[in-house]
Amino acid sequence: xxxxxxxxxxxxxxxxxLLAGPLGIYMARVYEGQPCGLDPILGPLERxxxxxxxxxxxxxxxxxxxxxxxxxxxxxxxxLLYLLQRVQGILPLNPQGFPAVAPALAFNTAVSFAxxxxxxxxxxxxxxxxxxxMAGLAVQNxxxxxxxxxxLAALIRGFRGHSAETIGNFWVDLIRTVLYILLPLSFIFxxxxxxxxVVQSFSAYKTVTLIEPLAYNSQKLDEKGNVLKDANGRxxxxxxxxxxxxxxxxxxxxxxxxxxxxxxxxxxxNVNSAHPFENPTPFSNFLELLAILLIPAALCMTFGRMVGxxxxxxxxxxxxxxxxxxxxxxxxxTEQNGNPRFxxxxxxxxxxxxxxxxxxxxxxARLGIVDSALWATAxxxxxxxxxxSMHDSYTPLGGMFPLLLIQLGEVIFGGVxxxxxxxxLFAIITVFVAGLMVGxxxxxxxxxxxxFEMKMAALVILxxxxxxKIGTAVAVSTKAGAxxxxxxxxxxFTEILYAFSSAANNNGSAFAGLNGNxxxxxxxxxxxxxxxxxWVIIPVLxxxxxxxxxxxxxxxxxxxxxxxxxxxxxxxxxIMIVGALTFMPSLALGPIAEQLMSGRL
Amino acid sequence: xEGLSPLNRKKSADETxxxxxxxxRQCMDIVFAxxxxxxxxxxxxxVELVELV
Numbered sequence: 335x336x337x338x339x340x341x342x343x344x345x346x347x348x349x350x351x352l353l354a355g356p357l358g359i360y361m362a363r364v365y366e367g368q369p370c371g372l373d374p375i376l377g378p379l380e381r382x383x384x385x386x387x388x389x390x391x392x393x394x395x396x397x398x399x400x401x402x403x404x405x406x407x408x409x410x411x412x413x414l415l416y417l418l419q420r421v422q423g424i425l426p427l428n429p430q431g432f433p434a435v436a437p438a439l440a441f442n443t444a445v446s447f448a449x450x451x452x453x454x455x456x457x458x459x460x461x462x463x464x465x466x467x468m469a470g471l472a473v474q475n476x477x478x479x480x481x482x483x484x485x486l487a488a489l490i491r492g493f494r495g496h497s498a499e500t501i502g503n504f505w506v507d508l509i510r511t512v513l514y515i516l517l518p519l520s521f522i523f524x525x526x527x528x529x530x531x532v533v534q535s536f537s538a539y540k541t542v543t544l545i546e547p548l549a550y551n552s553q554k555l556d557e558k559g560n561v562l563k564d565a566n567g568r569x570x571x572x573x574x575x576x577x578x579x580x581x582x583x584x585x586x587x588x589x590x591x592x593x594x595x596x597x598x599x600x601x602x603x604n605v606n607s608a609h610p611f612e613n614p615t616p617f618s619n620f621l622e623l624l625a626i627l628l629i630p631a632a633l634c635m636t637f638g639r640m641v642g643x644x645x646x647x648x649x650x651x652x653x654x655x656x657x658x659x660x661x662x663x664x665x666x667x668t669e670q671n672g673n674p675r676f677x678x679x680x681x682x683x684x685x686x687x688x689x690x691x692x693x694x695x696x697x698x699a700r701l702g703i704v705d706s707a708l709w710a711t712a713x714x715x716x717x718x719x720x721x722x723s724m725h726d727s728y729t730p731l732g733g734m735f736p737l738l739l740i741q742l743g744e745v746i747f748g749g750v751x752x753x754x755x756x757x758x759l760f761a762i763i764t765v766f767v768a769g770l771m772v773g774x775x776x777x778x779x780x781x782x783x784x785x786f787e788m789k790m791a792a793l794v795i796l797x798x799x800x801x802x803k804i805g806t807a808v809a810v811s812t813k814a815g816a817x818x819x820x821x822x823x824x825x826x827f828t829e830i831l832y833a834f835s836s837a838a839n840n841n842g843s844a845f846a847g848l849n850g851n852x853x854x855x856x857x858x859x860x861x862x863x864x865x866x867x868x869w870v871i872i873p874v875l876x877x878x879x880x881x882x883x884x885x886x887x888x889x890x891x892x893x894x895x896x897x898x899x900x901x902x903x904x905x906x907x908x909i910m911i912v913g914a915l916t917f918m919p920s921l922a923l924g925p926i927a928e929q930l931m932s933g934r935l
Numbered sequence: 936x937e938g939l940s941p942l943n944r945k946k947s948a949d950e951t952x953x954x955x956x957x958x959x960r961q962c963m964d965i966v967f968a969x970x971x972x973x974x975x976x977x978x979x980x981x982v983e984l985v986e987l988v
Contacts, residue, residue, distance in 0.1 A: 398982055398986065401982050402979065402982065405975060405978050405979060405982075406975075409971065409972070409974075409975040412971050413968065413971060413972075416967065416968065416971065420964060434960075436960075437960055437963035437964055437966075437967050438963070438967070440967070441967040441970065441971070444971070445971070786988070789988055790985070790988075793985075793988075857970070860970075861970075861974070864974045864978075865974070868974075868978045868981075869978065869981060872978065872981055872982050872985055873985055876985045876986070
């Protein structure tokens with residue numbers, strides 16, 4: 335790695351940690367119902383929502399009621415989003431006159447956005463009207479993120495509770511999260527992005543005449559779209575000239591802010607943040623990159639604050655940082671090393687003042703290797719899923735690190751709320767395993783960890799792993815699954831494995847190279863996304879309910895401290911053993927086999 | 936379509952295919968709405984199952 339690489343990585347994480355503290359304290363005040371500074375402005379609005387929706391804010395829910403409310407709210411959002419896509423052709427704010435979205439694609443998109451996954455089998459600028467983008471996708475960006483954060487708040491209350499039956503009120507958590515956290519932050523980020531040139535407009539797309547026409551050679555096709563061949567069996571080439579270009583527009587900035595902050599990731603445009611209207615400058619790139627991890631990092635501090643021991647939050651953020659910095663550095667290093675096959679050809683891939691060096695395929699020249707690889711690892715660590723480079727074009731090992739970060743269970747920062755509750759499940763497993771190893775009582779934050787909590791934690795890990803592996807197995811062994819793959823061999827396998835890992839873990843980033851817009855992938859990935867979201871939330875809320883009922887146990891001599899470097903090391907060990915080893919055989923068939931075939935490890 | 940000119944015959948066939956296409960899509964809407972509601976019901980049952988564990 336070059337000095338510039340190191341400087342950018344250090345700068346990014348330093349600013350992230352600087353902002354995480356104050357934001358974490360602010361969010362703790364929001365969830366504890368304390369004054370947070372915005373009450374005079376947003377308080378009346380909050381109370382108005384309660385009155386309109388008939389919510390009694392002081393009425394608390396047990397875990398089953400809370401889970402039912404999460405499910406009902408998300409299912410209603412899904413159905414509404416499906417309907418909106420299906421009737422967008424007759425609704426306003428559709429200057430391009432886009433027709434209804436196809437049923438299978440609408441299903442996949444509805445499930446994907448209502449679960450904070452934002453897997454996209456469509457190109458935004460060629461499929462979705464402005465109304466669908468704003469009233470459908472952007473709204474789900476807010477509320478799906480808020481649902482995840484609400485579930486986290488409920489779990490934290492479970493740890494704090496003392497012989498309690500309830501874990502909070504979902505509707506209150508949801509409304510307060512949107513009003514006090516996501517809306518103000520999105521407003522600020524939207525304005526900052528607009529200042530950098532991100533488009534925010536209701537105008538129709540513009541068709542402009544190119545100053546310099548573009549000429550290129552293309553394979554000639556017959557009436558049926560097949561490639562025409564000459565007498566020697568070679569493709570007939572025809573010269574084409576492009577004189578006009580369609581420039582897309584739309585209310586992008588307001589959607590991109592929440593897309594990044596809410597770890598949603600669904601791009602307004604097809605190529606996501608590689609598009610110059612979605613991410614035009616180095617500063618916009620830094621802002622969007624910062625927004626990916628900002629709330630997940632701050633929530634660790636919120637957690638520490640809410641459980642009354644900030645060291646607990648610091649321990650979790652330390653574990654996340656160690657894993658992410660290590661894997662991000664490895665990804666940058668492998669990409670900076672370049673394409674292994676080019677070495678045999680004698681291509682100079684070293685970085686210099688004249689070239690970026692390394693593997694630049696699939697990356698924006700204006701962003702370079704560090705900003706691309708850092709984004710790739712941050713977005714897969716955080717279940718964000720937005721991209722500013724195409725992961726399919728990474729070197730085999732370079733592409734493996736983002737995939738591995740997804741497969742670790744989206745707990746390295748992870749999605750807003752979902753990342754931290756996933757990490758807390760690993761913390762529960764860690765205290766249990768550590769307790770078995772040294773003969774100590776398994777306790778976490780003053781609560782005894784017993785059989786029920788362990789069953790639930792194991793269930794979460796098993797469900798997600800099963801979804802990834804069964805989904806991949808079905809896809810590679812059926813014609814419907816194989817038809818969408820663009821590359822043969824291990825790379826094609828990686829594309830499918832990545833798709834199901836991304837869906838089941840609610841990441842939403844695509845490896846690219848896989849055509850997911852088929853009925854098979856729309857349905858299979860949609861079902862994996864749904865189960866991967868809610869069949870994790872349900873056991874998490876069950877743990878919250880179980881913990882809330884338990885008495886607080888004061889730490890004794892037999893208690894394993896969970897804020898020490900030793901615990902952080904234990905936690906990382908458990909995550910790597912459970913997460914990485916579970917997927918090692920499948921990684922060996924994909925990126926590792928491909929790297930070995932390139933002749934250079 | 937008996938007695939129609941070839942052009943009209945083609946139009947009529949197109950219209951039929953459009954109607955069938957729409958009908959097919961409406962059936963698909965019911966199928967996908969059913970899948971979403973089915974997944975919701977399954978998840979609601981999963982809540983009960985978890986409590987039994």
